[in-house]
Amino acid sequence: MINYLKSLFVPETFTLSNGKVVKSKFNWTIYIVIALFFLIILAGKFTGFSFETLVDKGANFFDILVKMVKVDFAYFPKIVGPMIDTLTMSLLGTVIGAVFALPAAFICSANLNKNRIFIRIVKTLISIIRTVPVLVYALILTYIFGIGTFAGFLSLTIFTFSICTKMLYEQIETLDNGPFEAMESTGSDKVKATWIAIFPQLRSHYFSTMLYNFEMNVRSAAILGYVGAGGIGLILNENIGWRKYGRVGMILIVLIVTVIAIESLSRFIRKRLG
Amino acid sequence: MIEFNNVSKVYSNGCKALSNVSLTIEQGEFVAIIGLSGAGKSTLLRSINKMHSISDGILNVNGVEVSKIKGKELRKFRRNIGMVFQSFNLVRRTSVINNVLSSKAADKNVLEVLFGYYSKEEKISALEALDKVGILEKAYIRADQLSGGQMQRVALARTLAQNPKIILADEPVASLDPIMASSVMEDFTKINKETNITVIINIHHVDLALKYADRIIGIRAGEIVFDGPSANITDDILTEIYGREINDDERMIKND
Numbered sequence: 001m002i003n004y005l006k007s008l009f010v011p012e013t014f015t016l017s018n019g020k021v022v023k024s025k026f027n028w029t030i031y032i033v034i035a036l037f038f039l040i041i042l043a044g045k046f047t048g049f050s051f052e053t054l055v056d057k058g059a060n061f062f063d064i065l066v067k068m069v070k071v072d073f074a075y076f077p078k079i080v081g082p083m084i085d086t087l088t089m090s091l092l093g094t095v096i097g098a099v100f101a102l103p104a105a106f107i108c109s110a111n112l113n114k115n116r117i118f119i120r121i122v123k124t125l126i127s128i129i130r131t132v133p134v135l136v137y138a139l140i141l142t143y144i145f146g147i148g149t150f151a152g153f154l155s156l157t158i159f160t161f162s163i164c165t166k167m168l169y170e171q172i173e174t175l176d177n178g179p180f181e182a183m184e185s186t187g188s189d190k191v192k193a194t195w196i197a198i199f200p201q202l203r204s205h206y207f208s209t210m211l212y213n214f215e216m217n218v219r220s221a222a223i224l225g226y227v228g229a230g231g232i233g234l235i236l237n238e239n240i241g242w243r244k245y246g247r248v249g250m251i252l253i254v255l256i257v258t259v260i261a262i263e264s265l266s267r268f269i270r271k272r273l274g
Numbered sequence: 275m276i277e278f279n280n281v282s283k284v285y286s287n288g289c290k291a292l293s294n295v296s297l298t299i300e301q302g303e304f305v306a307i308i309g310l311s312g313a314g315k316s317t318l319l320r321s322i323n324k325m326h327s328i329s330d331g332i333l334n335v336n337g338v339e340v341s342k343i344k345g346k347e348l349r350k351f352r353r354n355i356g357m358v359f360q361s362f363n364l365v366r367r368t369s370v371i372n373n374v375l376s377s378k379a380a381d382k383n384v385l386e387v388l389f390g391y392y393s394k395e396e397k398i399s400a401l402e403a404l405d406k407v408g409i410l411e412k413a414y415i416r417a418d419q420l421s422g423g424q425m426q427r428v429a430l431a432r433t434l435a436q437n438p439k440i441i442l443a444d445e446p447v448a449s450l451d452p453i454m455a456s457s458v459m460e461d462f463t464k465i466n467k468e469t470n471i472t473v474i475i476n477i478h479h480v481d482l483a484l485k486y487a488d489r490i491i492g493i494r495a496g497e498i499v500f501d502g503p504s505a506n507i508t509d510d511i512l513t514e515i516y517g518r519e520i521n522d523d524e525r526m527i528k529n530d
Contacts, residue, residue: 178363182429185323186436187352187380192387196376200367 064245071253072246079235079254086231087258089153089224090217097160098210104161105168106194111177113190123169130162134220138229149230152221159220160213167209168202175201204273211266218262222255275300276322276440276472281331283317283496291317292328293496301439302470304463306477306487306504309515314496315476319442322474323355324348336439353380356433356471360445362425366418370409370428373417374400377436403431407461423454430461441465443475447482455479459486480512 008030014022043049106112108123137155145151175198183193199206225233232255239247276299283292291314299305307315320326321333324340333340336354343351356377364373378396379387386392392400404410407427412420417428426446433441443462447455463486466473477483483490484504492500492515500511 178359178361179365181325182357182359182363182432183376183379185325185352185355185357186377186432187349188376189349189380191384192379192382195387196379197365200365203367 067245068249068252070246071249072244073250075247075250076254079232079251082225082230082232082235083254083258085149086152086221086225086233087218089149089156089231090214090221093153093156093221094160094210094214094217097157098164098206098213100157101161101164101168102206104165105172106198108165108169109172111173111175112180112194112198126162126165129158130166134159135223135227138224139227142228147228147230152224152229152231155224155229156217156221160217163216164209164213168206171205171209172198172202208270208273211270215259215263215266218259222259275334275336276474277332277334279332279334281321281328281333283314283321283326284329291496292321294331295496295498297491297498297501299472299474301472302466304466304473304475304486304488305491306475306483306489307491307493308477308480308483309493310517311478313493315493316444317496318491318493319444319474319476322440322442323352323357325357349380353436354439356436356438356441358426358429358433358441358443358446360448362422362429362449364417364425364428364432366416368417369414370404370417370420371397371400371413373428374403374432374435377432400431400435403435404428406434406465407431421454422450423458426450426454426458427461430458430465434465438471440472440474443473445476445478448478455482462486 007024008027011026012024014024016022104122104126108119108126110116110119113119134155137158138152141151141154142148145154179197179201180193183197184190188196221231221233222236223233225231225235226237228234232251236248236251236255239245239251278295278297281292281295282290284290295318307318309315317326321328321340322335324343328341335351338351340351365376372390375392375396378392378400382391401410401413404413407430409424409427409431412424412428417425420428429446441462446462447458450458459482462473462475465471475483475487484507487504490500490502490504490507491498492511494515494517499514500507
């Protein structure tokens with residue numbers, strides 16, 4: 001037992017019967033586990049986490065939950081419109097973001113574009129765009145374009161563009177470059193060579209990336225209404241504010257059913273795409 | 275006509291791939307380049323259509339000084355030179371005919387390419403190219419359904435549809451079985467004889483080279499060590515090219 005514990009911290013030394021000595025490799029695992037343990041405790045201190053509050057106030061959560069279970073079904077017709085808004089802005093945002101992501105991804109792919117500095121700059125710009133949360137875009141865009149679905153749609157477009165571009169160029173860099181070389185040897189320029197030799201290899205991955213982003217967008221679109229960017233989040237925010245938990249329950253049911261339906265459909269199609 | 279005049283190539287990592295190569299290849303010749311891996315065969319071949327650019331010397335292809343051209347001019351120049359690769363380099367996820375048509379994309383405008391528009395004449399010419407290499411019936415099959423030999427034939431048809439004056443083939447039969455290799459080599463011979471297209475092939479199989487090519491260029495460590503008719507090749511010359519004797523086991527086809 002002591003030996004086992006010791007072996008976790010320091011390398012073991014074995015002496016074979018013929019006198020040869022073998023030393024095991026130094027293993028960081030235990031040190032990392034200990035460090036993580038202290039970091040978690042530290043994080044708890046920083047965020048003011050306490051079990052007392054959790055037990056004390058946590059009960060309120062169940063109160064609200066109980067109120068939500070008394071679902072206000074009569075509210076359903078009022079949800080359909082905002083839900084369709086949410087879906088429309090997710091769908092449009094996904095499609096348009098993904099359309100712009102395709103050329104951007106081609107430009108960013110190291111195997112198609114040999115201009116390293118240019119690639120570095122574009123990739124950095126796109127990763128900056130990606131770092132900003134979609135909620136922040138929505139907030140800014142509602143100031144510019146006013147409250148409504150247009151700001152939501154636009155923020156989803158920007159977000160989808162940045163994510164799709166990254167997912168696509170990482171895929172492109174793994175593709176077979178031979179056909180592209182063959183196209184260049186026939187005298188095609190890079191645009192034509194990319195379209196003919198690279199896109200067919202990317203096609204199914206492209207559509208599956210698009211669907212995956214659509215799933216993510218429906219989920220984030222639900223929250224965009226909180227900052228006034230339209231859709232189901234708007235009425236969710238309203239009804240929580242008015243403490244109409246029965247309605248909140250109804251909204252959540254519609255949202256959950258829709259998201260699950262879209263996820264299963266998307267998974268089904270993506271499987272077909274291979 | 276292809277003229278190498280004291281051509282050298284040094285890669286950015288310092289590796290010297292060609293040194294002072296001088297040779298002339300006339301229109302309609304069938305030339306095989308032989309030598310060890312890394313001797314500079316690929317570099318020699320790929321410098322002709324500037325897939326690799328040379329560092330020194332003068333390379334003239336049909337009156338064009340290759341090192342002087344770039345961009346649009348280079349692409350136009352490449353239209354006249356077909357290229358065939360060891361790994362075929364077909365777009366596997368599309369049909370055979372689309373692969374053949376792709377060699378015509380360079381002449382079309384971007385919108386036509388984007389929408390995949392090809393005229394009836396272009397389609398007929400692509401089908402005729404497939405017929406020439408004997409796989410017309412595969413035209414509408416996806417390229418990934420074909421065997422290696424068939425894929426190389428499609429690649430050859432793609433090159434033919436480009437109406438080239440020169441065909442460069444970089445190890446075109448290296449990934450094929452011996453029977454397929456011979457029949458693809460026969461296709462090259464047929465094309466060379468019937469259309470007077472210059473054919474230049476990099477090849478590892480000495481016997482195939484001797485059997486099908488009219489002229490052999492032996493290259494060793496970036497230098498030409500033999501250049502002459504296939505009939506003049508002797509075991510001594512092969513020893514010089516390869517640095518040691520080639521034994522019977524290493525030949526692809528046993529001499530009858």
